[in-house]
Amino acid sequence: MRLTGGDTMNFWINGTPKELAETLKLVNVLLINDTETKMLAGEKNLPRAARKVLAMGPNALVVKHGEYGATIFSAKERSALDRIPFARRRCPSTK
Numbered sequence: 002m003r004l005t006g007g008d009t010m011n012f013w014i015n016g017t018p019k020e021l022a023e024t025l026k027l028v029n030v031l032l033i034n035d036t037e038t039k040m041l042a043g044e045k046n047l048p049r050a051a052r053k054v055l056a057m058g059p060n061a062l063v064v065k066h067g068e069y070g071a072t073i074f075s076a077k078e079r080s081a082l083d084r085i086p087f088a089r090r091r092c093p094s095t096k
Contacts, residue, residue, distance in 0.1 A: 006030045007059075014041050026058040034065045048074075 007028040042050035051074040
């Protein structure tokens, strides 16, 4: 089994949407920030945007939140728990 990952940015989302759409069909895991997720999906709500991006092909979506961590969304739902995204947040420094 082969695992294929990808990362995109606003340049590709705006500049080459057809090519990006074809590429996303080949990607298992997509890493993308929250703003770009919403941009790619044309959706302001992050969970809805994530579902739309997952429908484009990836099996998993890692939405990066900069210094605040990331949220993982999965296309496959085996149980009710799979509908809940996994969030890993970094605690801010107390310095």
